[in-house]
Amino acid sequence: MDWAKDYYTQQSRTFARATVTDQHRRIAQRLHGWCGERDGVRRILELGAGMAGVAAALADRGYDVCxxxxxxxxxxxxxxxASQPRAGGLTIVEDDFYTVDLPGRFDFIYYWDGFGIGTDDDQRRLLRRIGQDWLAADGRALIDVFxxxxxxxxxxxxxxxTARDGSTWERRIEYETHGERFRDHWSTADDPTVHRSQTIRCYTPLEFEDLARETGLAVDxxxxxxxxxxxxxxxxxxxxxxxxxxxxxQPCPMR
Incomplete structure (x- = not known):
């Protein structure tokens, strides 16, 4: 996963803006619905938050979001x-979620648009962190899976x-059946030598069930x-x- 930090940093510098969009609010509305299935959900953790548009939209609903x-x-x-006034709280932690030390437990954890970076073992390691280190005993986690x-x-x-500076970028999708991964290739129309790409592992539901075994989590x-x-x-x-x-x-006791 050595490529990931540079790729996402460059993508952010090319396309991202510090704004809460309608899409962020629609995603937050869906997450709010899942949070509402249980009483007392207050503390939320977002993994791979990007520029935190969804987290900010949830904070606007009164949640305390890390x-x-x-x-x-x-x-x-x-x-x-995070510096703007919100109904709830928004804390930004600039760190790697494989190694970061976060205090306390969370009522709800979500990872949106990013699961599958790295190997199967990397995904298991992340699921273990969710199930064993961060999720409250009666909490829930939501993973967006390709x-x-x-x-x-x-x-x-x-x-x-179109990038922030007005330049045009082409996205080309490539799928590798060996390993079941898609590759996202980006290049500029003005200079095709400028190129960056990401690779994401795709899972079927049955494969995800197998991945989650012995992680401290079970599929609800x-x-x-x-x-x-x-x-x-x-x-x-x-x-x-x-x-x-x-x-x-949901949490699942380890055997």
Whole structure:
């Protein structure tokens, strides 16, 4: 994962802004709904928070949110959002979530748009940290997981984006069936030699269940992107047509 910090730092400097968007508020609304399934949810942890737009939107709803982000460009933007008045609290921790020491336990933990960076062992290590180090005894965790089916279909897809400085960037998607990973390639239209890429492991629900074993977590339910619960053994075409699914996790005593 040596590439990850530089990649996300450069992406932030190219595209990110210190603002809470409508998309951030829509994601926060979904997370608020899952938090509302239990009484007394107050303390929330976001992993891989980026510039903390979702965390800020949750803080606006009165939650106390701790947002962990390791790339300095996003962390700087996040601190700008944290300096603004909110109904709840927003604390930015610039650190690596594999090694950071966080005080106390959290009622709700989420990781949005990032699970799958690194190896299977890296994902297990993170799940163990969630289940054994951070999650309250009656807490819940929500993971946004990329699945393989639609990313396979998107192999070769190209699209363009405008950077903060007005330059045009092309995104090209490549899918590797060996290892079930997609690669995100970015290059500028003006200078194709400027290139950066990320790679993300995709999982089926059954693969995720296997990944979570002996981590201190158990699957409460799988949730499709349109919000309905589904079984790991019953994957519909509607689920296959989306980029992934959500997993709601609960604490599970280690044997």
């Amino acid at each position: 947002a962990v982000e390791f790339n300095p460009a996003d962390a700087t933007l996040a601190r700008s959002l 699945s393989p089916w639609n990313w396979r279909r998107r192999h070769g897809e190209r699209s363009t984006f 339910r799988f949730i499709a992107m349109d919000g309905y619960a589904f079984s790991a053994n019953e994957i519909t075409e509607e689920i296959r047509a989306t980029n992934g699914f959500y997993v709601l996790l």
